[in-house]
Amino acid sequence: MSAPEEEEPIEVRTYVVPLGRTRVASRKKRAPRAIRLIKEFARRHMKAEEVKIAPELNEFIWSRGIEKPPRRVRVRMEKYEDGLVKVYLAEEGQ
Secondary structure: OOOOOOOOOOEEEEEEEEOHHHHHOOHHHHHHHHHHHHHHHHHHHHOOOEEEEOHHHHHHHHOOOOOOOOOEEEEEEEEOOOOEEEEEEOOOOO
């Protein structure tokens, strides 16, 4: 059995996603709201319906707990032919 071939993304973009609007929510809902904001941002800017968040990005958002997500996060978004957008934490130096 051979491994499935990795699809090549048709578009790759790097963004800084502002997460200041998480401060509007109560403290116990901020990290989940940050994840929703990242997904909404990806849908709006990459014009996609389906958005997947990488585990590394999720761990970064939750690294300081549910009450104190970061104010902004630098991400790399990859869009594939089937309309799927995968969002990764951008590497330093980009």
